[in-house]
Amino acid sequence: MTDTVPPQIDVDALQSLRQSGADVALVDVREPWEFEFCKIEGSVNVPLGSLTSRSAELPRDRQMVLVCHHGGRSAQATAWLRHNGFAKATNLMGGVDAWARRIDPTMKVY
Template sequence: MAGPGRAEIEVEALDAMLKGGQPVAILDVREPWEVDLCSIDGSITIPLGQLPRHAAGLPTDRPLVGVCHHGFRSAQAVSWLRFQGFDRAVNLAGGIDAWARRIDPTMKVY
């Protein structure tokens, strides 16, 4: 994670966690049409506006990485989740766009 107290993770660190088999949950808060364009395999998809209704079902036993297009909506989601007690929630810096550009060049960019 970047910096003390910052609830953020870089795409390279998430990639290393996934490749290393570390338990991690990815929460994609984009709209369904965005998820249809591209997504990280295994993501839990809950649009930001529906998060309060579905947060209770999210895992608390491992890091929870919030993802959106560029990281702004997911930063809001992570802030709210941390306020709700999800201490392991972190935001993916740069969002799915950074993931596509730096980790998975086969992923659609929009």
């Protein structure tokens, strides 16, 4: 794994993209229990531990935003995906916690 910071997007920019109708895939790399507790609408759950075995399910041809609780695991996932040919993978800074606090205050936080 490389020490460079993978490309990132903040929650406000992601919300703007979604509102504009951009085709953005949201991939949540948290554990299933976390995903069930709270999630960004439209996201799919691919836990970090199964990312390598499930990477064929992920889109290579459109922007993909990786999500976790605070942005650490999704940064790891983004770095791995970019290293493996997913040129449009981007990390969501602050994760679902930032999303709940800035964009969707009705979302549960933990």
